[in-house]
Amino acid sequence: MRRLWVLSALFAFIAFTGCTKTDIPKNEVFSINDLSNKKVGVIKGTTAEIYAADYGTDSTRLQAEKFETLAQAVDALLEGKIDAVLTDDAPAKVFARKNPSLRILNETFKEESYAGIVAKENMGLLDSVNIALIQMRAMGVYDSIFDNYIGGQTKYHVSQDSAVGPVLRVATNAEFPPFEFRCKKRGIVGIDIEIARYVANYLGRNLEIIDMDFDDIIDSVRAGGADLGLAAFSVTEERSQIINFTDHYATSKIVVMVRSGEEESTFQRIKDSLLGG
Structure with a gap:
């Protein structure tokens, strides 16, 4: 009834x-x-x-x-x-x-192209991140990450190794899927977060993800509040005047x-x- x-x-x-x-x-x-x-x-x-x-x-x-x-x-x-x-x-x-x-x-x-950002004076970290990105491509990790988040063909994730080195503070903005977004079970996830884990593992450092407004990330990295910015940053000449870009890790289209x-x-x-x- x-x-x-x-x-x-x-x-x-x-x-x-x-x-x-x-x-x-x-x-x-x-x-x-x-x-x-x-x-x-x-x-x-x-x-x-x-x-x-x-x-x-x-x-x-x-x-x-x-x-x-x-x-x-x-x-x-x-x-x-x-x-x-x-x-x-x-x-x-x-x-x-x-x-x-x-x-x-x-x-x-x-x-346009996406890259990470590092403070102008932090050339050592910039070189290390770029080497890690090269290694990611050579080992197929880069493709596996993108196949997971964009292609949906795998369930690949970079596991976080325990480390004794200083914390690697990575600034992001968890509002831009599939590059960074919030997941109920796993917290902040996405392509940039997987890259951050890989870089931290390569450096032998623990990882801290700092979520903030996108507009604040460059200033935070420049001021030392974060070591690295990973938030699908488009490479532009204007930005390169005040911050260093890593090697690009993705190409994108504005639509x-x-x-x-x-x-x-x-x-x-x-x-x-x-x-x-």
């Missing part, structure tokens, strides 16, 4: 919601050229913020809306508060896979994420809500 009541409520609710209208505007961004005069979400302190500021001419500028995290920008996009999000392709794919209401334009906005116009089945969504999925 209870099941019949729930199903009756389910179909009645579907009939009701089928007549309602959404306030979320339809997507109007189908190419990079469509960004002119649109509200575009960017993450503070990232190269996407810089590219957004340089986009277009006086009559075709986009309106950059700045967010602390990519998740906040995506929420604003889904709610119709902005028209698009400018971000790196790997994390964009993570969000798009989880939400059918998002899609990524085929055009590439910008190509445009928009609303797809597709939604989860109304029937399935309500069914899951009423019957517990």
Whole structure:
């Protein structure tokens, strides 16, 4: 009897919601050229913020809306508060896979490389990190890490060795999957965290991951609050004036994420809500 009541409520609710209208505007961004005069979400302190500021001419500028995290920008996009999000392709794919209401334009906005950061005066550490990165590639560790987090083909993780050396303090921002994000069982995880473990093992040092705002990482490394920064840093000439980059360990594309116009089945969504999925 209870099941019949729930199903009756389910179909009645579907009939009701089928007549309602959404306030979320339809997507109007189908190419990079469509960004002119649109509200575009960017993450503070990232190269996407810089590219957004340089986009277009006086009559075709986009309106950059700045967010602390990519998740906040995506929420604003889904709610119709902005028209698009400018971000790196790997994390964009993570969000798009989880939400059918998002899609990524085929055009590439910008190509760039990722590297770690070390203070200008810490040349010894820079050399050691670069040697560790070379060793990672030679031993296949690098490919195994990326196959795990991006390809989904392995369950590979770098184990943390016990060490007697000083702590290696690595600054990151755990808001940028698959490079760094939080996991209920394992804490902060991701490609950069695996690299940090490998580097710490190579140096014979224990590892401390320091989570902070992305915009604060460069200043922290420069001031000695952290030894190394690993947070999918794009290599730019401007940044290289104040910080040293390690050898790059990944290439990336800046892409445009928009609303797809597709939604989860109304029937399935309500069914899951009423019957517990």
